[in-house]
Amino acid sequence: MPRFPLLFAVLSFPLIVGCDGCRTESTVNPDVDSELNAEDFVAGRPMPYPTDEKITTSGIKPGHWFTAVQSLKSNNSDSRGDLNSLSGMVEGPSLQSGKQASWSDTQALRRGSMISRRPVVMPRGQNKEIDYRTYTPKRFFEGKAKCYLSNRFVSSERAESFSTGAYPFTRMAAAEYFFVVLTQRPERFTRFQVSDWTRAIRDETSFDMGEPVINYRVVAPSPEDYYPLPLPLAETMLDWTNTAVVFWDDLPPEALTPRQQTALADWVHYGGQLIVNGAAAADSINKSGLADLLPLRPTGNIELDVDAATELLLNWQVPEDSSTDQQVALLKGRESRVAIDGVAIAGTDVIDGSGNLIVSRRAGSGRVVQSRCDLLSDWLTSWKSYDSFVNSVLLLRPARRCDPVQKVDGSGRMNLRTYVLPNGSEKVFADPTMNTRFRIAARDAVLPIVAEVVKRPSTAFLSGQDAYTQVDTLSGIGGWSDSSDVMRLCRETLRSKAGIEIPDSSLVFRSLGYYLCLLIPVNYLIFRMLGKLEYAWLAVPVIAIGGAIWVAREARLDIGFARSQTELGLLETQAGCDRAHLTRVTAIYNSLSSTYDIAFDTPGAAALPIRQGTDAAPISAVFKTGYAEGPILSGMIVGSNQIRMVHAEQMFSLGGALSLEANGNLVNGTDRELFDAVVIRKDPLGEMEIANVGPCPGQSSTKLRFRPATDEEIGESLSEEMNLLERALVRGDAIAPGSARLVARVGGSLPGMTITPSATQVSSTTTVLAHLDYSPWPSPVPDVNLPKADIRVLKDSDLKTP
Template identity: 30%
Template sequence: MRMDGCRSSCAGAARRWNTSLLLALFALTSLTGCGGCNQTPAQQAAAKKAREQAEIAEAKKRAEEEKKNKPFVIGRLTPLLSENLIETEEGFSLRLAKPGHWTTTIQPMKANLADFEGRITIAAVDPSGTPMAIPHTPYEMTSSRPAVLAKGRGKRVENELLIPSNAEKLNVVSELLNNAGSLADAPLTEPWTLMPSHQYFFIVLAREPARYGFLKVTDAVKAPFQDLNGTEIPHYRVVLADGNKPLPLPPNVLTWTSVAYVVWDEVNLDRLDPAQQEALVDWIHWGGRLIINGPDSLDSLRASFLKDYLPADVGERIAFDQAAIDDFSNGWSQRPAGKPLKPISVTKPWSGVQLKPRDGGKALPHADKLFYERPVGAGSVVVSAVQLAERDLVNWPGFDGFLNGALLRRPAREFTVDGDDVGLQSFWVDAKERVRDAYFTTPLRWFARDAATSANARDVATPVNASNQYYGWQGGAAMPETSLVVDRAGGLGEWNEFGPVSEAGRDALVDAAGVRVPAASFVVICLAVYLVVLVPLNWMVFYALGRVEWAWISAPLIALAGTMAVVRQAQLDIGFVRSQTEIALMELQGDLPRGHLTRYTAIYSSLSDTYDLEFENSSAVASPFPRDETWTPAIGDVLSTVAFEKYDQPRLRGVEVSSASTQMIHSEQMLPLDGPIRLYSPSNNPRLLQIENKSGFNLSDVAIVFRDGSNAVEPAKVTRADGAAESPDEVQRQGWNKLKGFWLGDFKSGTALPLPPLQPLAVAKGELPFAAERARSTQLTSGERLNIDPLLRMAFWFPQLDDPIHGSRDEYRLIGRIDEVLPGSVVSPTASQTTGATVVLAHLRRSDAPFPGVDKNSPLDVQPQGRKNAYEFEDEMPDPSEGN
């Protein structure tokens, strides 16, 4: 009984204890949230996110502590232009670069333990980590820059890298080296993304860059082209940069070749150093288009480095109501093959400024008092009287067409939808096969790189073997395959080793730098001089001194001196010593006192040696120049490494030249001149045109030519009488016969003269313009001149209608030559024989390019249902049908 009672009592106690425990656990879980018992899914997600953020914060804290114990903290190597493109969850910059372009890089680093002096070296590498070969040369190349780090202080180290044009995938390695050349820290290898040939950067510099986020989703930027694979490759990468912070603008304009447009809005001028300012001005002169938000920026630019290029001055603050923008709205809402778009609705008057156009400033079509532009060299500057990010303007269905045709000055487009399988596509009117052509996406043109080139990327269908065709293919024919054919991997602006200008420079250089065997006359002349000095002159000298017997003593000395002179002269003639030959092209734009100098340099050595090239200007870039397009290294060949270094001056170091061989170098730089070569009108007689040379160089064989842009043609459409296509040379000659010109001859620096009447040219087949005048000039010139006719032939090339932005512009041009090696480059060891010649190409004046007009239709015409303006936020979008 006692045992049963105990069991009963214990069992009851146990039941009471279990009940109490369950109640306590229930209360505890109620107090702590129960991990989801009483939480909604949103609360659970928030709790999970909070835990993840806490874990990330803790990991970052541990990483920061670990960094403090490392000798160096080295950040990611990033192209400067894409540093502000943050599109990853980790907050890293997208590393975008165009193949074949020079790129400015940026890399943060810090020394924790002590001050450090060394260098940072970077290189494009293959999957094994080996620097990639420069195509068709026996070289690979690295780039290096000094790295001087103060203990505990972070520093951003810039460098410049040439991206290989043949790279399909790109990895870039960076190494921190001490002064002894040893690794100071572990190398870092980063994968970079290659931009397609037609894609360029669109830079926005603004005090509030987020206001311009709408640009990223406009059709002008996104370029909708949805094919069967759903691909859509934007025309631009929009970079939004804070105008009050360090700006992602390289200090060297030759690394701006992948920048198409720049928007400027309240930029802090103190954030631009002189090198960046100069680079921006040069970029505009070579075709760049600067778009300035006038109401907030014009006043601060009146006394800035841009003051001479502004199309208008700022006046009083004014407001623009509906009536003030009606003409603008109606003009840019029209669609020739579609329905007019809904006009702008001004919800409240737009705040803006009065614009007072300067000489050369003109209103954009239908935009008088609102937008003005001014040509600057090959480029232009645009200013607005209203805010570029004005809400009513941006939300207007016609804004994308205005952006494309007026602000960006690109050709008109046509939108289509191809059935149910293919979505919205945009084409260039009258050029549907050039959807991805760099000539339509960037206005920048560098003559030495881009003249007479193609830059399209197009899909080409080719049949495949019938055994591989898909089942059921129509008619049993071979299944076609589509492949992308790219004319130039880097599009326009690519470092071009085999373009028409480089080929012309190579041809002239090979001819000028060839080994020459002395003529028979050389032997006869040397023998005659020797006999005259040895016999009559020797005897006469000592006869006058009364010591004829001494003539026998001097005879061996004269023979020795004569032998040395003959050997020396023979060395200079046939190249048994070091020799340097340079063929160059200097391109000038308008009134700018700087020229783009492209050098093709040949170094010959009778013995194996290693050469360095140093440049006086910090803008210089250089690499080995291939002799032809067929050479490739054989299996087992060891490539030499050349280093492009930027210390106090840029230099290309370590160019190995084998015995009795010639190595060629391609370099470019911006060369400062004493002043411009310009065409101008005196203030007292605006109808008189005068040409002036203030460059500091005396020019010879100068011709002035004028091309009427209305005579431009499509080169591909020039045919013979029998219907066959004409050769490129004949197409060019036919173009020459449409020029007007005048032979000026010598044109010394510091002189000016009225522009004489220009006469139509008549160029014989196989000859250059002004062939007879050139022949007479050569006869009157003392000494031997290098034959630079291949490069002169290219200097007479003008853009034709296949260039939709510049092809139809009128142009005055000066073409001449300088028969010497221009300063700014030093080769060491020094060559005993140096010869050179430079073709001068000065774009004196261009007319405004005609505006392309409005788009043929709009996306609303082909997608009336469900189409949303890409630049609107979803909660702000009106009914698309209201746009019809």
């Protein structure tokens, strides 16, 4: 009798332990870890990139990945462990109490923040600058809010940790982006901090309106402050999305690491604006890996042509600018000035009215502007029209008008500056499309067909300046998004495809027939011929086991533990660029709860689980860097009989470029064969043409034959195998006038991402979007008038609170 209670206890033990089948949340509470002695460590303030060590210029843009650095020193012993980092948002002071909400790591995890982790080794007494990558999730607040960075060192030698503290940073507005100056003389650029294209002109009475007024946050990191460490700039384009403009002054080429140069080149090709200032900048870039971006290859220095400089001043002065004559006299009355001579690259344009002193060219969807002279010379900076010149010629932003208006309280008049748009309308504040030209199709493209399938989120809107770009009210343009048109289309498609594929009935009957045939007649005949008929019974279990293995392989099922992985991807590439941006949306299903790792083979990658709404469970996964060649999304839990989606992005090398030659030849210089390729182009009047290419082998050239077509005719000419995303990308209302694109598909799953444990059923479809031609840039226009003499650009620090 005693054996039965013992047997019952043994059988019940697994029920006590549990199988974690329904557990989807992390059990780690970062706020209650045992603390190391605070005297053992010294920690500085974390700084998000890009930065110049000034707290006033630092900021965090919600919805964007970024790189940050944490200074940490171990005082008493060598220390080894991990740095856990969190970034999130906290609501500002409430109207009732006026108190600022406090930061909590646990609360941040519940609200969608994800831990970023990297290994740390600290020799005793040495200050360690630890860089890491993190993401600030978007959260909507009716009032003001702050972004926070929180870091915690977790020792691998003791079960203890040390918190470096949680530090607040300015939350950057949707239209606000970084303006990075690469220079060895940052003091020259203090003027940019208070220029009227950086901040809107406003009177003291307008400071209480609570309206966004900052366009650019100017940072100028000095190499002297960081040597021998690299400049505080990210090493992947995915962390450059918060930057709109780079102004290269006199920075030597060795000041940027090879990865930083690659990230900068990628960023330019996807819409970044690079301004190359004079001889020193041209010489530096020409000696770097960025030389192909230059519109003008320098061959030497020459004397500045005074007549050409005078032409620039006269053509780009704002009407009624009384300082132009003084600047012309300054040019003619002083010693000679240096300019550069060089050879213009194909596709380089001279800015009209610049006296051939300003040239520009397109690099992918980005713009590179290069000056033959120093843009910080006194004959320019003391010119009253200088801000208008920078705003229009260098930044290609709309012209402005400054008009006196009556104050709301009737106490007098104030000056109101508005943007004069090309269509004749006016706008008081700039939207993100006016401040940045950076675009990623998977995040920002407008696909009108999506409105017929899924509903757009309430935080997204369409800009009146760019009808083909979706703007988020929190992250602006270029932010990480699980709800963009491309992402929502992929997610809806995956919901219908993901899961285990149940074998059809023919497999069952075929398998049963093979089994019975082997078990009875074949088995009988073999042993009858051998004269050992009695051994036929011993072969029965062998046949049964072999049959089970064969059925499992045919059905692509693990016995008792089924997994499937369904992936949709968008590979976006720019004309003439051999590096592409790859977005993957992967749906993972398994029959029993499992923990997954998603690893990348290059540093330029990022991944996040897709959360189902703001009330979803906390992200259990950890984003790891420094443990392998690329980042790892580790510990993502997929519950029993559940589907979980992962959003991943990475830069992908194509081995060559896709381009459309002037003679109409499509050149596929990549190492990938394209299937069901079509090329669509749209002229400035909106007329469409299509060329059906079909298969397009790698390293090939194909003569295109265009024909006029409507949306209906284009749809009818497409292959039946083209999915909903591909059909949306070729619609006329998704293509800007004056542009051309190729839409195709590559076979199989692209390398670069590994999911562990692997699935037995894997399905992958990757759509290719290649931009072959682009809409022309708008023509720069100077401001309508100058600000009044009694108006200046005010910063918040200029106001004294009583």
